[in-house]
Amino acid sequence: MTHILLRHRDIPDMDKLNVYKKNGGFAAFKNAVTKMKPNEVTDVVKNSGLRGRGGAGFPTGMKWSFIDNKNWPHYVVANADESEPGTFKDREIMENNPFQFLEGLAIASYAVGANVAYIYLRGEFWQVAAWLDEKIAEMEEAGYLGDNLFGKDYSLKIYTHLGAGAYICGEETALLESLEGKRGQPRVRPPFPPSYGLYGKPTIINNVETFTNVPMILANGADWYKSMGTADSAGVKIFSLSGRVRKPGNYELPFGATFRQLIYEHGMGIQDGRPIKAIMPAGASSSLIVVDEKVLDTPIDYAAVRTLGADLGSASVIVLDDTVNMDWVINKTIHFFKHESCGKCTTCREGNHWMRNLTDRIHHGKGSSEDVKLLLNVAKQMQGKCLCALGEFSTMAVVTGIERFPEDFKKAVKA
Amino acid sequence: MSLEKKYSKEVKQILAKYPPEHKRSAVMPLLYLAQREEGYVNKVAMKDIARILDITETDVASIVGFYTLYHDKKAGKYRMQVCADLPCALRGADEFLDNLCGNLGIKVGETTEDGVVTVEAVMCLAACDRAPMFQTQGPDGIKYHEYMTVDRTMELIEALKGGKE
Ligand SMILES: Cc1cc2nc3c(=O)[nH]c(=O)nc-3n(C[C@H](O)[C@H](O)[C@H](O)COP(=O)(O)O)c2cc1C
Ligand code: SF4
Ligand code: FES
Numbered sequence: 025m026t027h028i029l030l031r032h033r034d035i036p037d038m039d040k041l042n043v044y045k046k047n048g049g050f051a052a053f054k055n056a057v058t059k060m061k062p063n064e065v066t067d068v069v070k071n072s073g074l075r076g077r078g079g080a081g082f083p084t085g086m087k088w089s090f091i092d093n094k095n096w097p098h099y100v101v102a103n104a105d106e107s108e109p110g111t112f113k114d115r116e117i118m119e120n121n122p123f124q125f126l127e128g129l130a131i132a133s134y135a136v137g138a139n140v141a142y143i144y145l146r147g148e149f150w151q152v153a154a155w156l157d158e159k160i161a162e163m164e165e166a167g168y169l170g171d172n173l174f175g176k177d178y179s180l181k182i183y184t185h186l187g188a189g190a191y192i193c194g195e196e197t198a199l200l201e202s203l204e205g206k207r208g209q210p211r212v213r214p215p216f217p218p219s220y221g222l223y224g225k226p227t228i229i230n231n232v233e234t235f236t237n238v239p240m241i242l243a244n245g246a247d248w249y250k251s252m253g254t255a256d257s258a259g260v261k262i263f264s265l266s267g268r269v270r271k272p273g274n275y276e277l278p279f280g281a282t283f284r285q286l287i288y289e290h291g292m293g294i295q296d297g298r299p300i301k302a303i304m305p306a307g308a309s310s311s312l313i314v315v316d317e318k319v320l321d322t323p324i325d326y327a328a329v330r331t332l333g334a335d336l337g338s339a340s341v342i343v344l345d346d347t348v349n350m351d352w353v354i355n356k357t358i359h360f361f362k363h364e365s366c367g368k369c370t371t372c373r374e375g376n377h378w379m380r381n382l383t384d385r386i387h388h389g390k391g392s393s394e395d396v397k398l399l400l401n402v403a404k405q406m407q408g409k410c411l412c413a414l415g416e417f418s419t420m421a422v423v424t425g426i427e428r429f430p431e432d433f434k435k436a437v438k439a
Numbered sequence: 440m441s442l443e444k445k446y447s448k449e450v451k452q453i454l455a456k457y458p459p460e461h462k463r464s465a466v467m468p469l470l471y472l473a474q475r476e477e478g479y480v481n482k483v484a485m486k487d488i489a490r491i492l493d494i495t496e497t498d499v500a501s502i503v504g505f506y507t508l509y510h511d512k513k514a515g516k517y518r519m520q521v522c523a524d525l526p527c528a529l530r531g532a533d534e535f536l537d538n539l540c541g542n543l544g545i546k547v548g549e550t551t552e553d554g555v556v557t558v559e560a561v562m563c564l565a566a567c568d569r570a571p572m573f574q575t576q577g578p579d580g581i582k583y584h585e586y587m588t589v590d591r592t593m594e595l596i597e598a599l600k601g602g603k604e
Contacts, residue, residue, distance in 0.1 A: 109563035150581035188506035205463035266526040272568035
């Protein structure tokens with residue numbers, strides 16, 4: 025298959041400006057700025073059916089059309105926080121196909137009338153940020169960033185900004201707080217960023233992968249993009265495949281590919297040929313899907329995964345085989361969320377504290393069946409009562425682990 | 440010497456990224472700058488940053504406290520931050536961490552006697568397909584080391600002791 029996002033896998037040296045240019049690079053941006061009105065760009069993206077790749081799957085063109093044109097200036101922010109356990113796709117894009125991402129960011133900025141865009145990277149992406157700074161400088165040199173671009177009355181600057189190790193800063197309003205120089209704690213919404221974002225100004229935030237789709241959509245048209253994928257979810261998606269597979273890695277597939285194709289054809293199956301026990305399609309935030317033949321043959325898109333009792337999220341597919349016990353899995357996920365809870369609301373802060381104590385007890389063989397019941401109860405009590413989705417995420421593996429794999433917990437408290 | 444004097448060029452570059460009326464945004468990059476030499480942010484640097492940005496020292500300290508990559512205490516010259524999160528653990532990260540600590544004769548969170556390396560366990564670093572892996576946080580920033588074995592890590596530590604990464 026030829027790639028649309030991971031094009032560096034087909035074309036060597038895509039990270040070099042002249043190679044990117046030779047392969048059609050920046051033509052879409054130039055065409056947009058010189059021949060299209062901003063709202064026409066937004067309309068193409070809207071018609072393409074592109075949905076945000078950061079997790080929630082919100083229609084991208086629609087988000088752009090919400091930008092408040094009565095309040096200026098506008099900002100665009102790229103979410104490069106990529107911290108969900110199991111997710112490593114944005115990093116591959118930025119390291120190997122950086123210009124396509126940057127061009128998408130530039131096109132989005134033009135579409136919503138932003139003259140400044142920020143890329144918020146997790147602090148661990150120190151080297152990636154330095155690399156992007158080089159690429160941004162090359163674009164400035166070549167006249168793709170700066171003042172009066174392509175002789176038109178449009179100017180754009182792009183800056184990188186490093187976070188410093190906080191998963192919550194991937195949540196868009198926490199990200200904005202962090203970018204403003206504060207602790208990364210989510211804001212109460214509404215208002216949403218397209219009306220009240222960075223510095224209180226209208227702001228569009230999208231995931232790195234979302235932006236990377238945009239130049240190809242503009243170059244080839246909305247219908248071309250829509251012709252791939254499913255009716256529910258247009259286009260292609262990068263799946264980060266990890267866990268007990270033979271060949272973990274990123275795989276770009278059209279929506280509608282099945283878990284069987286992803287895990288067995290691309291991931292080369294399970295280590296030591298063992299059976300699969302469960303799939304977490306959305307990283308540590310995921311519900312646990314019990315795997316059977318029907319699940320493996322499900323064509324993956326946002327709606328279909330929901331019918332399996334989970335969300336697709338950012339499609340970070342963690343594969344668990346029959347040697348893995350769920351009391352261990354949720355012990356890992358709760359330690360993660362306990363560590364990452366920002367502490368702003370009591371439910372999430374205290375809930376994760378209690379869940380951590382209970383799961384430690386259960387996992388280390390010191391728990392009782394009452395502890396398991398209590399843990400399930402705490403997780404369910406938390407649901408619907410947290411200020412942001414992190415609190416909700418922290419309960420997903422717990423609830424589905426205990427309810428869908430009761431045997432594992434019976435064993436754990438007996439042992 | 441104050442931060443502005445010592446790194447005048449860098450401070451200017453950082454401030455230029457943000458609207459002058461929102462220069463508080465520069466607090467995170469300035470903290471990285473302040474942390475560069477000693478591996479942690481001391482009180483004097485926090486005071487400098489507060490002054491540059493017109494915010495209080497308490498504001499700066501609360502940022503340092505919130506984010507895990509800022510440190511207010513001295514540790515080894517390099518922090519070796521091993522990912523022990525779920526996807527890496529499914530690929531042997533916990534055993535790797537145990538064996539590494541065993542080899543070094545320290546526990547997670549401790550520093551080697553010569554003060555060169557502190558071993559820490561951290562959450563997912565977006566390299567889950569390349570476990571076992573860790574990052575080193577040191578004077579030259581943060582670097583990733585992937586598909587690691589204990590042997591190769593020991594070699595790296597020898598190189599770090601010799602002042603090379
Ligand atoms: C706890 C939490 C963590 C998140 N982490 C990320 C992240 O690392 N990267 C990302 O793009 N979106 C992340 N999101 C989703 C963002 O809030 C936001 O929906 C997304 O950046 C919007 O971009 P999109 O429409 O292109 O998906 C996270 C959300 C939550 C609640
Ligand atoms: S749910 Fe958790 S992470 Fe979200 S605001 Fe509340 S405490 Fe913070
Ligand atoms: S779990 Fe270790 S890098 Fe993701």
